[in-house]
Amino acid sequence: MPKAKAPVDQNALAVGPSQGGDGLQLKGRLWLEKNGKTFLSWGRVVLLERIVEHGSLSAAARSMGMSYSHAWGLVEEMNCLAGQELVTKQTGGPGGGGARLTPAGEKLVTEFWRLVDDFRDWISRRELS
Amino acid sequence: MPKAKAPVDQNALAVGPSQGGDGLQLKGRLWLEKNGKTFLSWGRVVLLERIVEHGSLSAAARSMGMSYSHAWGLVEEMNCLAGQELVTKQTGGPGGGGARLTPAGEKLVTEFWRLVDDFRDWISRRELS
């Protein structure tokens, strides 16, 4: 039992079909780096989506079983690496505050999923042995 | 400083070209699972190669900066998941003993690298944004 509940399956982003009749599967994952640092990966993109969905960073983190601290750090790093704000945050105000995606943030999310779709195509077409 | 020295780069198995002029890179990795358990991945295949090269499990582990215990566990798991021996080990004998790959083990190694080559092709052709 490796972990109680990972925010997102730690492992495969794409999974090929079971082949060879003995449970053999090809799996893989993709991510984007900027200057050698992880910029966008599966969990981060899901976090961005949840921010859109819930309108707040704390609710987004909660919905993924992720600690607020961790989520906050991820958003900070993404904003920093992007060189522009992908997420804008408001502290205080009606409802206590909130967080939203900028157009640049939304664009990145859709682009990442398109990339993932292509990767899934590739990996599922792949034949083993 | 994440780690003193990983046996094999923890991260990317395949790396795309730097794109967008701002250090943005697409990276990824592949692995094979059997019944949901990791069967073959980068580090494991390198370990198999080193066993061929050195003729012993302890020397192979040493050459990778990997502990003998860890290497032994990986080989056990691979043999178990494969349903057949990929590595044969001899305890005692001339030189104290040794380890070698079976034909099935050698076949898996070449097949895995072929898979990786194709993956590298795909990822390097991929255009971002």
Add this chain to the structure above:
DNA sequence: TAGCGTTATAGTAATAATAAAATAACGCAA
């Protein structure tokens, strides 16, 4: 028989990753 380097295995230590907890600040609402 004693010695060698290996495989085999368990136990312990160190490190990294992750989670949790606690506290402060913010700005509106009532």
Add this chain to the structure above:
DNA sequence: TTGCGTTATTTTATTATTACTATAACGCTA
């Protein structure tokens, strides 16, 4: 002014991973 739920930040605790250490067994060598 007080309370609320949020963001912001630090600190502490827990867990998982990895590495290290120690010891036994093996079978050949000399």
